[in-house]
Amino acid sequence: MQQFKDYAGSVYGGLGHLLYAYCQAHGLLICEKLQQVQNQERFEFSLWREILDDIHRQTRHTALGLDIAESVQPRHLGIIAYIAQSCDTLGEALSRYHDFHRLIYDGSPLQVEARGDYLSIRWQALPAHLATQITDEIAIALMAKFLQHVMELEDIRIHEVKFIHPAPEDVLFYERYFHCRVRFSQPQSELIFPASVLLMPIRHADQTLQKLLMQQATTLLEKLPHSxxxxxxxxxxxxxxxxxxxxxxxxxxxxxxxxxxxxxxxxxxxxxxxxxxxxxxxxxxxxxxxxxxxxxxxxxxxxxxxxxxxxxxxxxxxxxxxxxxxxxxxxxx
The missing domain is CATH 1.10.10.60 (Homeodomain-like)
Structure with missing residues (x-):
C-alpha cells in the first residue's frame, strides 16, 4: 500500500461536486482549486479547507457550512449513503456510517457514544491549521441533513448541538436551523440525539443490497493510505x-x-x-x-x-x- 509521510486526511470527491453546485447556484466565481478537484476521486482535506475559505470570502455568509449542507444529495457522500439507506434501522445505519466514515473524510475519527438516554456523534479534534469554523459547521450540518433528508427521517429530533468556535452574533439562526439548543465555545463539536432514534425504521431497507455495497466499501477503505x-x-x-x-x-x-x-x-x-x-x-x-x-x-x-x-x-x-x-x-x- 502506498504511504504518505505527511498525510493529513482526504475527503471524498463528491464533496467537491457539492461545493461546485453551490457556487453555480449562487453565481459565485469557481476558483481554480475547485475546478481541479472535479475529476478527482479524493482530494486532501487541506484543499477542502482552502476551497471553503475561498467561498466564504466571496459570500461572507454568517453560517456558510449550514447553507452548503442544505443541498447535499446521496451522490455527494458516495457509497456510504447508499449503505445507510439499505439498513433496517437508524441504529444499524449509524453503525455502518461509523465503520466506513473514512470514505467521506479520512483523518478525524468519528465517535458514536451512548450517554444514558442520549446519543453523541462527534469527531476527534483536527490540528488547528486544518480545522476552522466552516469545516466544523459543515461536518455537523452534513450529518444532520444526511439523517433528515438522505435517510428520509424528517421526524428525527436533535436534542442539542455543540460547536468549538465562539458564538456568532445571531445564535437564533443556528437554533432555527437545527430546531434545538445550540451551544458554542464547547470542548468539542457534536450532535446529541435522544437514544430512542436508534430504533427508527428505514423505509428502503435491503439487506442483500447492503452486503454487496459493504463489500465494495471495504475494498475502497483498504485503499486509503494510513494517517x-x-x-x-x-x-x-x-x-x-x-x-x-x-x-x-x-x-x-x-x-x-x-x-x-x-x-x-x-x-x-x-x-x-x-x-x-x-x-x-x-x-x-x-x-x-x-x-x-x-x-x-x-x-x-x-x-x-x-x-x-x-x-x-x-x-x-x-x-x-x-x-x-x-x-x-x-x-x-
Whole structure:
C-alpha cells in the first residue's frame, strides 16, 4: 500500500461536486482549486479547507457550512449513503456510517457514544491549521441533513448541538436551523440525539443490497493510505499506557476515541499488529533508558512493564541482537 509521510486526511470527491453546485447556484466565481478537484476521486482535506475559505470570502455568509449542507444529495457522500439507506434501522445505519466514515473524510475519527438516554456523534479534534469554523459547521450540518433528508427521517429530533468556535452574533439562526439548543465555545463539536432514534425504521431497507455495497466499501477503505496523525496518537497513547501499566488494546482504543475494531483494521492495513506496535514503543523507550547510567536493568524492565528482568533481556536481544548490558556498554563507551 502506498504511504504518505505527511498525510493529513482526504475527503471524498463528491464533496467537491457539492461545493461546485453551490457556487453555480449562487453565481459565485469557481476558483481554480475547485475546478481541479472535479475529476478527482479524493482530494486532501487541506484543499477542502482552502476551497471553503475561498467561498466564504466571496459570500461572507454568517453560517456558510449550514447553507452548503442544505443541498447535499446521496451522490455527494458516495457509497456510504447508499449503505445507510439499505439498513433496517437508524441504529444499524449509524453503525455502518461509523465503520466506513473514512470514505467521506479520512483523518478525524468519528465517535458514536451512548450517554444514558442520549446519543453523541462527534469527531476527534483536527490540528488547528486544518480545522476552522466552516469545516466544523459543515461536518455537523452534513450529518444532520444526511439523517433528515438522505435517510428520509424528517421526524428525527436533535436534542442539542455543540460547536468549538465562539458564538456568532445571531445564535437564533443556528437554533432555527437545527430546531434545538445550540451551544458554542464547547470542548468539542457534536450532535446529541435522544437514544430512542436508534430504533427508527428505514423505509428502503435491503439487506442483500447492503452486503454487496459493504463489500465494495471495504475494498475502497483498504485503499486509503494510513494517517500519520493517527499513528502519532497511537504511539503517544501507548507511551502513556506503559508508564501507567494501562496499555491493553481496549484501553488504548478508548483513549483514542476509536473502537477496537477500527484500531485493529488500521494496523492490519499496515501489515502489523497491536502487540508489534507496543514492542516498537518499548524498544524506543528501552534505548532511551539504557543511555541513562543511573537506571539499573531491573528498573528499566519495570518502567517498560515487564514482570521480570529476564523477559526484558530476551525481548531486547530479539530487537537488536545484543543484551541490554552489551548495548549499554557499546553505546555509552
Amino acid at each position: 500519520t496523525q493517527l499513528d502519532e496518537r497511537l504511539q503517544q497513547s501507548i507511551l502513556k499506557g506503559l508508564q501507567k501499566n494501562n496499555h491493553q488494546i481496549q484501553q488504548i482504543a478508548e483513549q483514542m476515541h476509536l473502537s477496537v475494531r477500527q484500531l485493529q483494521r488500521h494496523l492490519q492495513q499496515q501489515n502489523t499488529t497491536y502487540q508489534q506496535r507496543v514492542q516498537q514503543v518499548r524498544q524506543l523507550l528501552a534505548v532511551q533508558y539504557l543511555q541513562d547510567p543511573h537506571l539499573s536493568l531491573q528498573q528499566i524492565a519495570l518502567l517498560l512493564n515487564y514482570s521480570e528482568q529476564s523477559a526484558f533481556q530476551r525481548a531486547f536481544k530479539l530487537w537488536t541482537g545484543l543484551t541490554p548490558l552489551q548495548w549499554r556498554q557499546q553505546n555509552i563507551a
